[in-house]
Amino acid sequence: MKLRKRIMKNMVLAALCSSLFIIGAGAGSSYAAQVPTPSKAPTETIDAATLSHKWDKTFPENTKVAHQKITFHNRYGITLVGDLYTPKDMKQGEKLAAIAVAGPYGAVKEQVSGRYAQELAARGFITLAFDPSFTGESAGEPRNTTSPDINTEDFSAAVDYLSTRNNIDPEEIGILGICGWGGFALNDAAMDTRVKATVTSTMYDMSRVIANGYFDYEKDEATLKKERMEARKAISAQRTEDYRNGTYKMAGGVPTEVTADTPQFVKDYHDYYQEKRGYSPRSFGSTTGATLSSLLDFMNMPLLSRADEIESAVLMIHGEKAHSRYFSEDAFKKLKGNNKELLIIPGAVHTDLYYKMDVIPFDKIEAFYHQYLK
Numbered sequence: 001m002k003l004r005k006r007i008m009k010n011m012v013l014a015a016l017c018s019s020l021f022i023i024g025a026g027a028g029s030s031y032a033a034q035v036p037t038p039s040k041a042p043t044e045t046i047d048a049a050t051l052s053h054k055w056d057k058t059f060p061e062n063t064k065v066a067h068q069k070i071t072f073h074n075r076y077g078i079t080l081v082g083d084l085y086t087p088k089d090m091k092q093g094e095k096l097a098a099i100a101v102a103g104p105y106g107a108v109k110e111q112v113s114g115r116y117a118q119e120l121a122a123r124g125f126i127t128l129a130f131d132p133s134f135t136g137e138s139a140g141e142p143r144n145t146t147s148p149d150i151n152t153e154d155f156s157a158a159v160d161y162l163s164t165r166n167n168i169d170p171e172e173i174g175i176l177g178i179c180g181w182g183g184f185a186l187n188d189a190a191m192d193t194r195v196k197a198t199v200t201s202t203m204y205d206m207s208r209v210i211a212n213g214y215f216d217y218e219k220d221e222a223t224l225k226k227e228r229m230e231a232r233k234a235i236s237a238q239r240t241e242d243y244r245n246g247t248y249k250m251a252g253g254v255p256t257e258v259t260a261d262t263p264q265f266v267k268d269y270h271d272y273y274q275e276k277r278g279y280s281p282r283s284f285g286s287t288t289g290a291t292l293s294s295l296l297d298f299m300n301m302p303l304l305s306r307a308d309e310i311e312s313a314v315l316m317i318h319g320e321k322a323h324s325r326y327f328s329e330d331a332f333k334k335l336k337g338n339n340k341e342l343l344i345i346p347g348a349v350h351t352d353l354y355y356k357m358d359v360i361p362f363d364k365i366e367a368f369y370h371q372y373l374k
Contacts, residue, residue: 042077045139051081058278059115059355064088065122074133074157076150081137082130082158083109085121090167097172097373098126098165100158104354105146105180105206106253106285108136111278112178112354116201119357120176123366125373126168128158132181136282142248144284146294148187148207148301155188159195172196172373176365178353179324180204182316183303186331189314190306197313197372199365202353203328210298217326228299239293251289265323268351277355304331313339313372317361319348339372 051069055061070084090096099120101113109117109129117129132154133147134140155175163170174197177185182203189198208216212224219227242248254273255266262270272278273286280286314335318328325344332342345352345359352359 042073042079044071044073044079046071046079046081046137048081051137057110057114058280059118062118062122065118067118067121069137070128070161072130072157072161074150074153076133076153078133078150079139080130080133080154080157081109081139082128082161083114083117085117085127085129086167087121087124087126090126095167095169096124096126097174097369098128098162098168099174099176099369099373100155100162101127101129101176101178102132102155102158102184103178103181104202104285105204106273106283106290107179108280108282110136110280111283113176113181115355116176116178116360119360119362120366120369123362125369126162126165128162130154130158131282135284142291144250144288144290145248146206146290147297148184148303149297151181151184152187152191152303155184155195156192159192163194170194174198174369174373176201178202179350180206182328183207183331186307186310186314187303189310189312190304193312195312197315197369198310199315199317199368200328200331201317201360202319202322202324202350203316203331204324205303205327205331207298207302207304208327210295211302214323215326232296232299235292235296239296242293248291248293250284251292251295253283253287253289254285263323265350268349272351272354304334307331307334308336310335310340311337313368315341315343315365315368317343317345317353317365319345319350319352319359321347322350322353324350341368 048069048071065085066088067083067085070082071079073079101117103113108131113129117127121127131138133150134145159173162168162173175185175195176199178201182200183205185198185200189195238249254269256274258267258270316328316332318325348359
């Protein structure tokens with residue numbers, strides 16, 4: 001008797017599903033006859049011609065490379081500003097491979113990403129170092145907001161722009177992410193199949209470090225879970241205050257002062273972001289930090305969840321002595337295929353790969369892009 005009831009129930013469910021399919025198919029056919037109106041692309045809110053072209057970078061200008069300010073928009077309608085670098089010996093009508101560059105987390109194009117972009121342009125690529133949404137010269141309010149989704153999208157928006165330039169081969173576009181933007185670069189490579197090659201340098205997994213703090217492998221899961229909940233409660237309460245006050249509390253940038261007790265990697269950050277070699281007034285790493293409420297999204301939306309599905313080539317670079325080395329090593333374990341490589345730089349700390357031209361392996365990076373952007 002029970003078996004008979006089960007069979008009858010399954011037959012009723014099957015009949016119901018079949019009727020819904022038929023109704024859906026009919027509705028689909030009716031809908032297909034109507035051509036939906038496309039959603040209109042946003043008008044860019046910043047005119048590149050009005051921006052200063054004064055050399056205000058934290059690295060010296062290479063006279064073999066031309067640069068210009070450009071703007072483009074992402075799918076959220078935010079206008080982004082970038083520096084486009086091109087080799088001065090580029091021939092008329094020639095199409096080159098291109099690379100979009102961003103990072104570190106909290107930095108702007110006048111700092112690390114511009115340094116990488118200019119050097120790679122000197123080596124024969126067209127490169128775009130851009131300010132992320134809400135940051136630097138790019139648009140977006142409230143200022144210095146970050147998001148695992150929007151910041152990943154910023155890379156794809158840069159690929160949109162590069163793909164439509166007549167001096168770039170759209171089949172030869174790569175991306176390069178530094179520090180926190182290394183995580184966003186891998187996240188984008190897992191999503192955007194137009195990205196043919198990805199390089200990460202001194203990578204951070206921002207969702208992991210924000211959710212768990214540094215060196216989470218030293219804690220058990222119960223402790224991590226408790227700490228995450230405490231952080232969620234504090235930041236959620238701050239959201240109420242932010243809305244009430246009409247302002248957004250900032251998380252705080254790199255410390256302006258350090259002491260003998262300050263961890264060495266924090267001293268390294270200070271020596272870059274707060275000293276002449278790397279300070280920029282537009283950088284929230286040098287100034288205010290991100291909006292505190294930004295941190296909640298990273299806790300709840302982990303990056304790299306589809307890293308194992310990246311089919312395109314990936315080169316991950318990290319310093320042997322970097323406090324953050326475990327981020328690259330653990331992310332690399334997720335990658336599949338024989339076109340993935342992890343390169344450890346002997347003796348290097350995290351910030352050495354920000355600015356030390358004799359430490360950053362540009363020869364290796366150049367060879368990697370030449371191999372896979374063709």
